[in-house]
Amino acid sequence: MRLIDADKAKAELLRIARDIHDCCGFYDGLKAGYQSAADRLDTMLVVEERKHGHWIEHSEHPIGDCSVCGERVPIYSGSKKYKICPYCGAKMDGKEGEEE
Ligand SMILES: [Zn+2]
CATH class of the missing domain: 1.20.5 (Single alpha-helices involved in coiled-coils or other helix-helix interfaces)
Known part of the structure; x- marks a missing residue:
């Protein structure tokens, strides 16, 4: 596209x-x-604007759940957290407890 x-x-x-x-x-x-x-x-149809979410982290593993689509993924690249969910494309800059 x-x-x-x-x-x-x-x-x-x-x-x-x-x-x-x-x-x-x-x-x-x-x-x-x-x-x-x-x-x-x-x-014409409009492409949906990118959603914003955050990682719901699991303290015992370097994984997290996307707050938008719920997929569980490794969230670290080296020491940095991924800024975009690889499944739904949400930007992971939302705050805890904040939808959209
Ligand atoms: Zn996602």
């Missing part, structure tokens, strides 16, 4: 539509096509 900025994409499509000749037939269709595509961007 390649994420793009839908607002900028819409502005670009509308700019292209504006630059098309105000003429007839083919150009009218082309212009309408760009405008229609630009409007369609407003109704």
